Amino acid sequence: MCGYGNQNILSLYLDHNYTEFLGTTPTYTESELVMMLKGRDNQSFSYLYNNYSAALYTIVQQIIPDQELANDVLQEVFINIWRKIESYDQSKGRLFTWMLNIARNASIDFLRSKAYQNSKKNQQFPETQELDIARHSTQLNTDNIGLKKILLKLKAESRVLIDLAYFKGYTHEEIAEIEEIPLGTVKTRIRTALIQLREHLK
Amino acid sequence: MNIKEYISSGIVESYVLGLADATEKAEFESMCIAHDEVRIARNEFEILLEQLAFSNLNKPPEELQGRIFAEIETEISKSSSRVIPFSKNINTEEQADKAVKYLRMMRLAVAASLILFIASAILNLYFFNRSKNYLALYNNLVASQQQMAASNKVLEARLQIFQNDLAILKDPQLTIVKLPGTNVPTSPARNSLATVYWNQGNKEVYLLVNNMPQPAPGKQYQLWALVDGKPVDAGVFDTGTESSFVKMKNIPNAQAFAITLENTGGSSSPTMEQMYVLGNVKT
Numbered sequence: 001m002c003g004y005g006n007q008n009i010l011s012l013y014l015d016h017n018y019t020e021f022l023g024t025t026p027t028y029t030e031s032e033l034v035m036m037l038k039g040r041d042n043q044s045f046s047y048l049y050n051n052y053s054a055a056l057y058t059i060v061q062q063i064i065p066d067q068e069l070a071n072d073v074l075q076e077v078f079i080n081i082w083r084k085i086e087s088y089d090q091s092k093g094r095l096f097t098w099m100l101n102i103a104r105n106a107s108i109d110f111l112r113s114k115a116y117q118n119s120k121k122n123q124q125f126p127e128t129q130e131l132d133i134a135r136h137s138t139q140l141n142t143d144n145i146g147l148k149k150i151l152l153k154l155k156a157e158s159r160v161l162i163d164l165a166y167f168k169g170y171t172h173e174e175i176a177e178i179e180e181i182p183l184g185t186v187k188t189r190i191r192t193a194l195i196q197l198r199e200h201l202k
Numbered sequence: 203m204n205i206k207e208y209i210s211s212g213i214v215e216s217y218v219l220g221l222a223d224a225t226e227k228a229e230f231e232s233m234c235i236a237h238d239e240v241r242i243a244r245n246e247f248e249i250l251l252e253q254l255a256f257s258n259l260n261k262p263p264e265e266l267q268g269r270i271f272a273e274i275e276t277e278i279s280k281s282s283s284r285v286i287p288f289s290k291n292i293n294t295e296e297q298a299d300k301a302v303k304y305l306r307m308m309r310l311a312v313a314a315s316l317i318l319f320i321a322s323a324i325l326n327l328y329f330f331n332r333s334k335n336y337l338a339l340y341n342n343l344v345a346s347q348q349q350m351a352a353s354n355k356v357l358e359a360r361l362q363i364f365q366n367d368l369a370i371l372k373d374p375q376l377t378i379v380k381l382p383g384t385n386v387p388t389s390p391a392r393n394s395l396a397t398v399y400w401n402q403g404n405k406e407v408y409l410l411v412n413n414m415p416q417p418a419p420g421k422q423y424q425l426w427a428l429v430d431g432k433p434v435d436a437g438v439f440d441t442g443t444e445s446s447f448v449k450m451k452n453i454p455n456a457q458a459f460a461i462t463l464e465n466t467g468g469s470s471s472p473t474m475e476q477m478y479v480l481g482n483v484k485t
Binding site: 045046049053054055057058059061067071074075078079082083091092093094096097100101104105145146147149150165166172190191192194195197198201202 | 210211212213214215216218219220221223231234235244245247248249250251252254255256257258259260261262263266267269270271273274277
């Protein structure tokens with residue numbers, strides 16, 4: 001009995017090494033993954049990258065369409081995840097939601113940074129044509145995927161507000177100024193748009 | 203607002219998408235803790251969003267993974283290289299800490315001993331003063347005790363006298379003879395009064411001066427017993443003596459007693475003009 005039990009443990013151990021040897025990554029539950037990430041486990045971070053980088057990259061690209069710049073931002077996103085994983089609180093939401101918000105915030109921070117604003121200005125000048133060409137060649141159209149695709153189903157009025165709030169990162173006050181509508185109206189319209197958004201998601 | 207209305211107000215989407223402001227966020231988080239329905243609604247929307255994100259995937263370029271992992275490697279080595287000097291700092295800080303602690307302890311010890319010294323000095327002074335007070339009190343006590351002992355002796359003496367007087371008075375053989383000045387028409391002081399206590403058993407005679415003038419210098423009162431019409435000397439006495447009764451000479455027999463003023467030492471026969479008081483023995 002005793003020998004049999006030990007053999008079982010041994011075979012489990014071998015199985016684990018075997019799968020590693022083959023290079024197939026095991027699947028973790030979200031809680032397991034979070035625990036391993038918080039334990040600074042390198043393998044769990046590889047797993048995280050393999051499973052989530054594409055989804056996060058798409059989110060970044062919806063805000064920063066330029067591929068080179070989106071690459072930089074995605075790098076920033078993963079470094080932020082690595083740095084901040086300690087502060088992730090599972091009771092406040094799913095891991096993906098947390099990473100999604102890191103990705104969105106990093107993208108918007110970049111979007112609103114002086115460096116990005118300057119590069120956009122530079123685009124208009126002929127002397128930076130070299131950069132400009134590189135950018136044009138790698139520009140991706142992300143308007144017809146993900147949340148942006150759902151947005152297309154909303155009324156134009158609602159779509160503009162969500163675009164400004166979610167994809168451009170403007171505050172409600174800033175939107176009220178841009179759109180020249182009262183702050184209260186901005187808030188109600190965004191709420192209404194979000195409710196419609198969920199309906200379309202279903 | 204009930205929970206269903208709250209859930210369908212758009213707050214769930216606003217929170218998950220990161221569009222809620224700080225107040226809304228805090229409120230939503232506490233609602234999630236308080237109400238399972240809110241948490242379930244949040245989770246549902248999160249899953250919807252996650253499914254949407256995974257429905258269209260743009261893979262990042264292959265080389266990006268290497269770049270990101272290299273960056274994280276330097277991040278790790280930076281943080282671990284930061285650890286070494288930091289731990290050194292901790293060591294020196296620890297030593298400094300120890301020195302500071304030691305100094306603090308020494309300071310505390312000095313302060314404590316100073317406080318003890320001052321306290322003991324104060325206590326010494328206090329007890330010294332108290333002992334001084336006690337010594338004064340003790341001396342007072344001794345003095346008053348001596349005073350009391352002295353007055354006790356006086357009282358004892360007086361009590362002895364009174365006891366003797368009482369013994370005289372208690373004797374059933376005693377005869378009291380009042381000698382008023384009114385009995386003598388020629389008395390120089392008719393308001394004078396004396397009393398003779400005569401014990402007819404043992405023949406002793408005691409005299410009490412109730413009221414008699416102070417005799418002139420060189421003069422002395424003399425008591426006479428009248429036995430069958432003849433005066434018999436019963437002794438001289440001074441007024442103002444402390445003793446209440448003055449013991450006179452024994453008289454075996456008498457019908458009356460009288461007092462005259464004579465030259466000091468007394469006379470063999472009374473000076474009739476100087477008779478002050480007289481009293482008959484009642485039979």
